[in-house]
Amino acid sequence: MKYGKLDRSLLENVRAKVQRGLLPQWAFTDPDVFQAELERIFAKTWNFLGHESEVARPGDYVTRWIARDPVLLVRDAEGKVQAYLNSCTHRGTKLCTADFGNKKAFTCPYHGWTFNLAGELTGIVAGNKVYGKEMDRSQWSLRKIPRVESYQGMIFGSLNEHVEPLETFLGDMKWYFDLMLGRSDHGMEVRGIPQRWIIHTNWKISADNFGGDPYHTAMTHRSTVELGISPKDPMYASYGYQIVLDNGHGINIVTRRKDMNVPPFQGLPQAMWPMFERNLDPVQLDVFRNTMITVGNCFPNLSFVSPMHGTGGPDEPLTSFVNFRVWRPLTPTSIEVTSWLMVDKDAPEAFKEASYLSYVGSFGPAGTLEQDDAEIWTRVAEASQGWMTQDKDVHYNNVLNYLMGLDRVEPDPSWPGPGVAYPTCYLDAISRAFYERWIECLLDDAI
Ligand code: FES
Ligand SMILES: [Fe+2]
Known part of the structure; x- marks a missing residue:
């Protein structure tokens, strides 16, 4: 994608400067640079989410972010760490607003859809009456952060499912x-x-x-x-x-x-x-x-x-x-x-x-x-x-x-x-x- 005046030749010019120990000052604050960073850095690489001790027991959760994507980091009932997009699959409401806590399930404050620790949609207000039996609930689970790995207790997530393994990256x-x-x-x-x-x-x-x-x-x-x-x-x-x-x-x-x-x-x-x-x-x-x-x-x-x-x-x-x-x-x-x-x-x-x-x-x-x-x-x-x-x-x-x-x-x-x-x-x-x-x-x- 091309952002404003941020084309390849301009970036190559920046690279030549950086290699000589010089950084254009606009690189700090340019809005096009910022958009490109969100797309080409934060959406592609590993981002730190939290430490295993913060989600030690099943049901423990913390809410975090990968740049502008809200993340719900949870220890599930099987003891595995899961990371979901912290956004309800019904109308997109931010599902959990607390910084941390322990829960068996997350209920959305908008229309009350409820998701278990595995991210599955387990409760719908007025359920079958409004959607009928034919709606496949499994289609409406919380969206998973594509990759989650940890090293020395440090949990990282990536929005890029093809990202290199965390240990290679580190x-x-x-x-x-x-x-x-x-x-x-x-x-x-x-x-x-x-x-x-x-x-x-x-x-x-x-x-x-x-x-x-x-x-x-x-x-x-x-x-x-x-x-x-x-x-x-x-x-x-x-x-x-x-x-x-x-x-x-x-x-x-x-x-x-x-x-x-x-x-x-x-x-x-x-x-x-x-x-x-x-x-x-x-x-x-x-x-x-x-x-x-x-x-x-x-x-x-x-x-x-x-x-x-x-x-x-x-x-x-x-x-x-x-x-x-x-x-x-x-x-x-x-x-x-x-x-x-x-x-x-x-x-x-x-x-x-x-x-x-x-x-x-x-x-x-x-x-x-x-x-x-x-x-x-x-x-x-x-x-x-x-x-x-x-x-x-x-x-x-x-x-x-x-x-x-x-x-x-x-x-x-x-x-x-x-x-x-x-x-x-x-x-x-x-x-x-x-x-x-x-x-x-x-x-x-x-x-
Ligand atoms: S937006 Fe979450 S239940 Fe409607
Ligand atoms: Fe300092």
């Missing part, structure tokens, strides 16, 4: 998901209720920030260093490795430095360490032992951060947590964030609570770092909607700078894990790979 990201999500005997659980909020920005701005921009911490989050609730060195997020993975994914591993007095394994309780030895291979164990922070993005819009933050004053110890979030595209300049705090099921209760508090204070909707970021991302979108920045011709020098490290910083072959690892986190390598993947997706099917 590729080398699996190795890093193992570190964050598969290190304990019983995996992770979601603590608290996932929070949702809206930011007036574009989804790529936040995905690119989490994926490839530890550079901003020295300025945007400087006050948290001064308050003593982030690691003491303002450049803390530069030390470590930026790792470019396939399919547009990327992760930064900020390593522990002796002078920062950060304990091994991100300060997780020592009683848990033998468990890490059991569940990780020796290379993963060694990487995890020396990790202070992980932050990254799983293409397109599932980001994560596992940092160390304090809830008290400068002398209080920092506590780590694992936060996953989806940047759901609403419009070219607005996103809905859904944010999950995950914690090892096997962790002591005191650590789980400390980890949750550390998360809420920093990356919860009112958290210090979250507020810093949201303000800046809003400003990027705000400043990208005018005549000059939307111009697709070449009247203005209309590209943004993704040049950091290009042709200057070489990969470090001694990195023991998968991916192409560079020996610093102040680098635009992941961002470049993210936008290269993005433009390849847009070019696919372009006329």
Whole structure:
């Protein structure tokens, strides 16, 4: 399909720029780009829906979205996770409006059609009287999301029945998901209720920030260093490795430095360490032992951060947590964030609570770092909607700078894990790979 002026030659021009570390600013906010992203990215790829612990028992459900498609994620009576389009098959009403709960059946508020956990239409008000016996109810089951698969308890759905297997799509990201999500005997659980909020920005701005921009911490989050609730060195997020993975994914591993007095394994309780030895291979164990922070993005819009933050004053110890979030595209300049705090099921209760508090204070909707970021991302979108920045011709020098490290910083072959690892986190390598993947997706099917 062709959208406005977004034809193949224009997109090829963007690709050539992206390969040279330059991004046209209109790419953030252009309405045609947004439509093309919905069609060529979000409708085609894997989208994160939720964690298995959120739908642990039969009848447990959560309501989620794949971009603009509402999804009802349910554990059915047989214990299998099902994902349905959350829209009644009679007149299309959004069937379930609660965020989460437990039910035996879902009854539509419009005319009262009822669907069981298997998605079958089991009840019709005035049933046979109005439709007669001949209407085949099995034709009117809830519509299934075509593909649902999970890895390390993370459930993904795809609207594309021909999408590659989830594990192929995740590729080398699996190795890093193992570190964050598969290190304990019983995996992770979601603590608290996932929070949702809206930011007036574009989804790529936040995905690119989490994926490839530890550079901003020295300025945007400087006050948290001064308050003593982030690691003491303002450049803390530069030390470590930026790792470019396939399919547009990327992760930064900020390593522990002796002078920062950060304990091994991100300060997780020592009683848990033998468990890490059991569940990780020796290379993963060694990487995890020396990790202070992980932050990254799983293409397109599932980001994560596992940092160390304090809830008290400068002398209080920092506590780590694992936060996953989806940047759901609403419009070219607005996103809905859904944010999950995950914690090892096997962790002591005191650590789980400390980890949750550390998360809420920093990356919860009112958290210090979250507020810093949201303000800046809003400003990027705000400043990208005018005549000059939307111009697709070449009247203005209309590209943004993704040049950091290009042709200057070489990969470090001694990195023991998968991916192409560079020996610093102040680098635009992941961002470049993210936008290269993005433009390849847009070019696919372009006329
Ligand atoms: S729209 Fe759901 S029962 Fe009519
Ligand atoms: Fe940030």
